[in-house]
Amino acid sequence: MAYIQVATVRNMTRRRYLLYLIIWLCVCFPVLYLKLSDNPTIEKNNVHVTEKHTRKPINLSKLNYKKLNKFCNAPNMIAIGDEGNIGILKNSFTIQGVLILIRHGDRGPLTHVRSIASVNCGIIPESYHQEYLKFLENLYFNGSLQFLGPFHSYPIITQNNCSISQLTPVGVAQMLKLGKILRTTYSSLLNITTSEEIIVYSTKYRRTFQSALAFMYSILPTDLLSKIIFKESDSYSYCFDHCACQNAQLLSKKLGQSSSKRLRSHRIVEKLLKRVHNIVYSLPKSVHVDPYVLKDSILTYICHDAPLPCHHHNCLKVGDVEDLFGFIDWDLKQHSKHNAFHKLGLLKSYGFALNLALNLLKMVSENKPNLVLYAGHDLTLQYLLTTFGISNHEAILPNYASRLIFEVYRNNSIDSSYPGKDFFFRVIFNGKDVTHSVSFCNHVIFKGIYLCPIESAVRFIHDDYFSVFNASNFKEACNMHIP
Structure with a gap:
């Protein structure tokens, strides 16, 4: 008799525990699901992929050439x-x-x-x-x-x-x-x-x-x-x-050396110049790396409303051109101040x-x-x-x-x-x-x-x-x- 009573109490306790467990699952699991799903649903139309992977070749001449056309004297x-x-x-x-x-x-x-x-x-x-x-x-x-x-x-x-x-x-x-x-x-x-x-x-x-x-x-x-x-x-x-005139040659050499020295003191520009040089020229090793010669070559595209060139998926950008031309503007001022000029x-x-x-x-x-x-x-x-x-x-x-x-x-x-x-x-x-x-x-x-x-x-x-x-x-x- 005592055994049956103890067993009954145990069964009731087990049922009560199972009931609590079911109630907890029914209440807490949806809340937990919602917490785990707090971020918006990722849909195809909302995917943000960096410009680097989605950019298509475009005619850059339609962007900012107005700032550069002044050099062309159309x-x-x-x-x-x-x-x-x-x-x-x-x-x-x-x-x-x-x-x-x-x-x-x-x-x-x-x-x-x-x-x-x-x-x-x-x-x-x-x-x-x-x-x-x-x-x-x-x-x-x-x-x-x-x-x-x-x-x-x-x-x-x-x-x-x-x-x-x-x-x-x-x-x-x-x-x-x-x-x-x-x-x-x-x-x-x-x-x-x-x-x-x-x-x-x-x-x-x-x-x-x-x-x-x-x-x-x-x-x-x-x-x-x-x-x-x-x-x-x-x-x-x-x-x-x-x-x-031998002194004309000497003065020209001095100006060239001074220009090279200024370029070496601007490592970022020097790096940009080499990268742009390799993009622009079909035989880059046969052409001396020179910002003024490079500007002259780039004007071929700008002055005829042509897309800037690309090489091995590396494209010349209008920003690169503006940076290069900006350096040349600064360099010209230094050039004109040189006593040899x-x-x-x-x-x-x-x-x-x-x-x-x-x-x-x-x-x-x-x-x-x-x-x-x-x-x-x-x-x-x-x-x-x-x-x-x-x-x-x-x-x-x-x-x-x-x-x-x-x-x-x-x-x-x-x-x-x-x-x-x-x-x-x-x-x-x-x-x-x-x-x-x-x-x-x-x-x-x-x-x-x-x-x-x-x-x-x-x-x-x-x-x-x-x-x-x-x-x-x-x-x-x-x-x-x-x-």
């Missing part, structure tokens, strides 16, 4: 500026002549870059451009190329692609636009009757000759084009008879400065030539502008189709018994009057317009040019010891 960006604008001085001053130095127009890269075949360097020609192409075809088929002098055997029609170092159709359009906007301004100088009134110089490169031809076609009436004289310069600096410009451009002075004096004494054109390169402009004391960013690294113009004026209100006292000149760079920045000018200000007396230029060339070297002539400056 035809629609070329406009008249301060050229010929002397305000009310027109009542008493007469323009006597102009000397124009241009950098050639847009060209292909200087060495092989990746995906060059996909870069469209062509252009949809406007009617004026089409007329020019017809004019060239007629010249070629009629054999009327004698007026081109040493360039008569050069191709006169550009290829419709990005050929290595050659002028592109965009470059031709730039020159046509530049000549067109200056034609109205200098119309009074263009009614020529003899070949001595207009002279055209070009370096021996095809791109400079073709740029000069397009410019002259655009600025001159077509029937007068055959009356001009084309002359060749063997040097990109237009040194003429003053080219060989101004000296190099003086030595490199002495022959050119002499030729300019000679033509200035002819305009004063013989009333001709009316117009002299020099078709050159970025360094041609850099050396000459540096010599004149103009060394801003745009002057140190001029864009395609940049222009430097010397306008010669005669003051009709001065009755001078001393020849040349009544002649002045202005300096216009890319549409901006920079006469006030010319270091050797004893400036005269008429009605708010800066003018530089011709005699200031003559005195500078003959008396003061080599004063910074403490030398009296070119030969002495080139051979003396430079610390």
Whole structure:
């Protein structure tokens, strides 16, 4: 009896325990489930995958090229500026002549870059451009190329692609636009009757000759084009008879060493430069790693609205380009402060400065030539502008189709018994009057317009040019010891 009672109590206890267990499971398990399921349900549409794995090739030219296009100087960006604008001085001053130095127009890269075949360097020609192409075809088929002098055997029609170092159709359009906007301004100088009134110089490169031809076609009436004289310069600096100079080589080497040292002090930039270099060039080991050469190559893509290149899934990004260009902007400022920079410009451009002075004096004494054109390169402009004391960013690294113009004026209100006292000149760079920045000018200000007396230029060339070297002539400056 006692055994049965104990067993009954045990069974009741077991049932009570099982009942508690069932109740606990029924209440706590759903709560535990909800706790474990506290994070949102992962659905396909809500999956966040990093950009690295989902990025597809895109045309980067549609993103931020607006910040970089300023380096291209597209035809629609070329406009008249301060050229010929002397305000009310027109009542008493007469323009006597102009000397124009241009950098050639847009060209292909200087060495092989990746995906060059996909870069469209062509252009949809406007009617004026089409007329020019017809004019060239007629010249070629009629054999009327004698007026081109040493360039008569050069191709006169550009290829419709990005050929290595050659002028592109965009470059031709730039020159046509530049000549067109200056034609109205200098119309009074263009009614020529003899070949001595207009002279055209070009370096021996095809791109400079073709740029000069397009410019002259655009600025001159077509029937007068055959009356001009084309002359060749063997040097990109237009040194003429003053080219060989050992100190120019020494100063150039010093500047290169200084630039390399600055780059090595910026390890992050140096690393970026090497990575970008390997992406851009199809044969990277054959090209020296140089930020300026690399910028020139990258502009091939930017200036023709082409996608930036990729190599082995490593793509050049707009941010990389902006970082590289930003470093170059900083480096240019340091470059221009180097004491060798101004000296190099003086030595490199002495022959050119002499030729300019000679033509200035002819305009004063013989009333001709009316117009002299020099078709050159970025360094041609850099050396000459540096010599004149103009060394801003745009002057140190001029864009395609940049222009430097010397306008010669005669003051009709001065009755001078001393020849040349009544002649002045202005300096216009890319549409901006920079006469006030010319270091050797004893400036005269008429009605708010800066003018530089011709005699200031003559005195500078003959008396003061080599004063910074403490030398009296070119030969002495080139051979003396430079610390």
